[in-house]
Amino acid sequence: MTPLLEVKGLKKYFPQRSGLFNQKTSYFKAVDDVSFTVPKGKTLGLVGESGSGKTTIGKCAIRLLEPTEGKILFDGEDISHLPRKVMQQRRSDIQMIYQSPAASLNSRMTIGQIIAEPLWIHQKMGGYQAQQRVLELLNVVGLKEEHYHRFPHEFSGGQQQRVGIARALAVNPKLIILDEPTSALDVSVQAQVLNLLQQLQDDFDLTYVFISHDLGVVRYLCDEVALLYLGKIVEIASVKTIFEAPKHPYTQALISAIPEPDPEDKKEQILLKGDATSARPRQGCPFAGRCHAPKIAACETKEPPLIATDAGHYVACHLHTTHSHPSGEHHA
Amino acid sequence: MSSTPLLEIKDLHLEFKTFDGVAKVLAGVNLTMQRGDVLALVGETGCGKSMTALAVPRLIPMPPGKITRGQVLFEGQDLLKKSPEEMQRFRAKHLGMIFQDPTTNLNPLFTIREQLIDAVLYQQHDANKVPSKRNFSSRARTMRKQANERAIELMNLVGIQDGEKRLSDYPHQFSGGMRQRVLIAMALAGEPDLLIADEPTTALDVTIQAQILGLIRDLVKKLNLSVLLITHNLGVVAKTCEKVAVMYAGRVVEESSVKDLFKNPKHPYTQGLINAVPTRHTPRRGLEGIPGLIPNLTQPPEGCRFHPRCPKVMDTCQQIPEARRLSAEHKVYCHLYEDAL
Numbered sequence: 001m002t003p004l005l006e007v008k009g010l011k012k013y014f015p016q017r018s019g020l021f022n023q024k025t026s027y028f029k030a031v032d033d034v035s036f037t038v039p040k041g042k043t044l045g046l047v048g049e050s051g052s053g054k055t056t057i058g059k060c061a062i063r064l065l066e067p068t069e070g071k072i073l074f075d076g077e078d079i080s081h082l083p084r085k086v087m088q089q090r091r092s093d094i095q096m097i098y099q100s101p102a103a104s105l106n107s108r109m110t111i112g113q114i115i116a117e118p119l120w121i122h123q124k125m126g127g128y129q130a131q132q133r134v135l136e137l138l139n140v141v142g143l144k145e146e147h148y149h150r151f152p153h154e155f156s157g158g159q160q161q162r163v164g165i166a167r168a169l170a171v172n173p174k175l176i177i178l179d180e181p182t183s184a185l186d187v188s189v190q191a192q193v194l195n196l197l198q199q200l201q202d203d204f205d206l207t208y209v210f211i212s213h214d215l216g217v218v219r220y221l222c223d224e225v226a227l228l229y230l231g232k233i234v235e236i237a238s239v240k241t242i243f244e245a246p247k248h249p250y251t252q253a254l255i256s257a258i259p260e261p262d263p264e265d266k267k268e269q270i271l272l273k274g275d276a277t278s279a280r281p282r283q284g285c286p287f288a289g290r291c292h293a294p295k296i297a298a299c300e301t302k303e304p305p306l307i308a309t310d311a312g313h314y315v316a317c318h319l320h321t322t323h324s325h326p327s328g329e330h331h332a
Numbered sequence: 333m334s335s336t337p338l339l340e341i342k343d344l345h346l347e348f349k350t351f352d353g354v355a356k357v358l359a360g361v362n363l364t365m366q367r368g369d370v371l372a373l374v375g376e377t378g379c380g381k382s383m384t385a386l387a388v389p390r391l392i393p394m395p396p397g398k399i400t401r402g403q404v405l406f407e408g409q410d411l412l413k414k415s416p417e418e419m420q421r422f423r424a425k426h427l428g429m430i431f432q433d434p435t436t437n438l439n440p441l442f443t444i445r446e447q448l449i450d451a452v453l454y455q456q457h458d459a460n461k462v463p464s465k466r467n468f469s470s471r472a473r474t475m476r477k478q479a480n481e482r483a484i485e486l487m488n489l490v491g492i493q494d495g496e497k498r499l500s501d502y503p504h505q506f507s508g509g510m511r512q513r514v515l516i517a518m519a520l521a522g523e524p525d526l527l528i529a530d531e532p533t534t535a536l537d538v539t540i541q542a543q544i545l546g547l548i549r550d551l552v553k554k555l556n557l558s559v560l561l562i563t564h565n566l567g568v569v570a571k572t573c574e575k576v577a578v579m580y581a582g583r584v585v586e587e588s589s590v591k592d593l594f595k596n597p598k599h600p601y602t603q604g605l606i607n608a609v610p611t612r613h614t615p616r617r618g619l620e621g622i623p624g625l626i627p628n629l630t631q632p633p634e635g636c637r638f639h640p641r642c643p644k645v646m647d648t649c650q651q652i653p654e655a656r657r658l659s660a661e662h663k664v665y666c667h668l669y670e671d672a673l
Contacts, residue, residue, distance in 0.1 A: 049537035156625055186376035191608035191621030198617055220610035257542040259567030261609050263590045272539045275507045
């Protein structure tokens with residue numbers, strides 16, 4: 001079975017300009033050679049700290065940003081070089097939900113207009129038909145019919161996010177990219193939205209790419225998790241493996257740093273030194289400057305490739321690849 | 333308890349005038365802190381946790397804000413009765429405060445040295461005795477020199493490597509976590525008794541959050557600080573604090589030791605809040621939210637403000653619940669329980 005979304009060797013470099021004629025002097029590698037697949041009906045979590053490139057990957061997958069290099073296969077079709085017009089049609093299959101619900105809704109449009117807009121654009125649906133569909137969608141996401149004529153500012157954050165979800169659902173997408181959909185919400189509201197997302201996934205057979213920095217939420221919602229560090233995937237595995245047997249030192253540190261709401265929880269906390277961007281060494285493993293694991297010579301000279309250690313478990317760390325699996329298969 | 337508590341907030345009522353009417357933001361907050369306590373104030377958006385914290389140093393803008401009733405007692409003296417000048421002196425000597433966003437609290441046009449030295453000078457001396465920057469008398473120069481030494485000491489205290497050199501840097505040359513460390517250094521300049529931290533790690537990544545919380549824990553031990561930590565993150569509470577007060581819609585609903593609260597939450601709101609956080613024990617599809625929305629504070633519900641959303645609502649919930657003492661450390665404001673002491 002072909003996976004619904006397959007990303008191969010995705011790169012996104014942003015030029016840094018400076019000097020007299022504003023020449024491109026260097027490139028900021030926001031996403032550097034990232035590959036992953038998302039099977040139909042599953043949820044992939046993209047996790048990382050700020051600046052790790054998780055949002056850039058999401059935007060490249062839907063081509064809101066043009067990838068510098070790499071392929072994006074959606075349902076087997078390469079969409080990375082489709083012309084604008086064709087791509088726009090494809091976007092009815094791929095929708096996105098954003099972090100800040102208030103900023104992603106037009107404050108001058110009513111809820112009805114906001115949710116109907118994708119219907120006008122993608123399905124040329126209008127009038128009574130569109131109105132009926134919007135009312136149906138309001139019902140699906142747990143809002144009321146009387147909300148149709150209201151404006152975004154009249155709603156709470158959680159309700160605004162429901163409007164964002166209804167808008168994404170309007171065109172019956174197959175894949176939804178969720179960019180930190182609950183980080184602006186309170187926990188009790190976050191729980192409501194997470195439950196709604198799970199419900200919708202069951203009802204409409206949706207596939208999610210869930211971008212988040214909150215490992216607790218990822219553990220709850222995702223089937224598979226990819227951990228990003230400075231634009232690269234350092235570990236990718238099923239949710240269970242990542243949380244119970246993480247291999248990459250960064251994953252271990254990140255999981256140990258989640259404050260569990262349990263005062264009896266006595267797990268050892270690994271404190272990382274410094275922060276990602278300033279501790280990045282010129283060569284070798286990008287994590288070497290903050291790593292707490294015993295270093296080997298290769299850490300400072302060679303970038304570790306992402307290599308399979310077990311079935312479905314890929315790690316980019318010399319400690320796990322050089323010793324145990326010298327002939328490991330490269331993740332493609 | 334025999335000794336006077338470090339901080340005692342008694343029946344604090346705060347109102348804000350808005351276009352929609354008067355918002356009753358705080359409606360009878362009661363809170364007690366002993367010296368050496370690390371107390372967390374937890375709640376969701378709009379529950380009044382920041383307002384309670386700001387009421388202590390009297391930083392609430394008035395008007396539109398107005399404290400209609402209540403007392404804020406610091407070692408027995410009522411802060412609400414102090415004159416602005418007395419209050420300024422008091423803040424410099426006894427209070428330190430850090431906020432959520434470390435970037436907006438530093439001036440981008442001045443070096444860390446200038447800002448930190450100012451903090452030291454104004455906290456160690458009376459405001460009218462601090463010399464102006466153009467004053468080059470020997471007294472002013474000694475004061476600045478001493479303040480500079482204290483600044484270096486503070487940079488080392490909050491764990492900034494190369495503290496002396498980094499004093500000459502501007503805020504943009506620091507990362508988010510480092511800026512928060514600088515702000516902690518400023519707050520500690522006058523050796524305060526109480527540090528008020530309003531969501532100090534919300535803007536930071538988890539690994540950096542772990543560093544900052546570790547620093548706060550260390551400082552508590554080293555300096556015998558008391559900390560009032562405001563947060564919405566129950567994980568942070570469990571990791572950092574010993575005591576906790578849960579707030580909902582302008583009132584404290586439960587006060588307890590952290591251990592007891594997580595093992596044995598009593599108030600239905602606390603129970604809902606704890607169940608809403610996904611943990612490693614939460615089964616798939618097992619997360620429970622709290623149904624409904626937080627009330628509009630211009631027309632808050634009568635009686636217990638949680639009763640319209642409460643799963644265990646009764647007739648008596650129309651009345652404001654009194655504090656029920658379940659044990660020496662555990663207090664709950666809910667009609668479901670009886671006094672055990």
